Amino acid sequence: MARIGIIGSAGRMGQAIAEVLRTGEHTVAGGVDAGDNVANLAEQSDALVDFSSPAALEGNLHAALGAGIPLVIGTTGLGEGHHTDIDNAARVVPILQTGNTSLGVTLLAHLVKEAASRLGPDWDIEIVEMHHRLKVDAPSGTALLLGEAAAEGRGIELASHIESGRGHEFGGHTGARAEGAIGFAALRGGTVAGEHSVILAGEQERLTLSHSAENRLIFARGAVKAAQWLIGRPAGRYTMQDVLGL
Structure with a gap:
């Protein structure tokens, strides 16, 4: 024991x-x-x-x-x-x-790496996460873990391909999405334990891999x-x- x-x-x-x-x-x-x-x-x-x-x-x-x-x-x-x-x-x-000790998220990261590798750079990758209102860091450690998995699948460095914080000014022009970027969006509110989705968007189709944490x-x-x-x-x-x- x-x-x-x-x-x-x-x-x-x-x-x-x-x-x-x-x-x-x-x-x-x-x-x-x-x-x-x-x-x-x-x-x-x-x-x-x-x-x-x-x-x-x-x-x-x-x-x-x-x-x-x-x-x-x-x-x-x-x-x-x-x-x-x-x-x-x-x-x-x-x-x-690790940024997340969930066994489900661990498998999700494995699937994200596989998808990013097999689908190739023509598919845009966006990572969306939501947590409770008291969480102080963003993007979440889990979102970054998933971003690293996607970057590894593509054979690139995440640090040089991160795109986040679009639209700092309401109605502002942020420009087109950078080619090869891995985007992040962080949502905060309520008592959400953790929601993460990795969206791979291609021409006329999208693949979404997601995980929902119902309890810590x-x-x-x-x-x-x-x-x-x-x-x-x-x-x-x-x-x-x-x-x-x-």
Whole structure:
């Protein structure tokens, strides 16, 4: 029975993970939030799951390294420096970082990559996401994950092909859609747990691949499955696709 430590235990995801652990075969080793001692939690855990904040990532990585245990990172809004830190830590311990721990979204990303590869650049790609009114980052980590999958399928870099924020001024002229762009639209409102659609628009036809999250427990179950899967793995940087064997 694995002992899972929760970083960001008071947050929505932290509470959902604790609920999944209470009803499953694993146990909650404990939880920490801002100002708490992560190193102590790491020493009591077989794996850590982090849904806290980008500012806390460095300390959380150090705690996992100090205890020599795996870390699942579900925190979104990470920058280039954060990913460099993750790469360095993954040389010592197994780390899985993802913008979405849902098993359904993981399969969706796989399908998006396949579709983008097989349909080719003549099909325009737009990614539309909607979340609750309190979400602070946009596009969502999941939308970016899907964008990366589409870019990988096309053999291009997402960073140089992103198109978002059209129409900053009401009724303004934004110009035609850039050729080869991967567009993003972020909607916020209500209590939506997460809606993502990838639209591939060709001549006289469209293909839409989508995923609807009805409850945060789907992300919590995926995070727990990822943590369990990481235990005993060699050091390295892993993805949710590795967990599903894709």
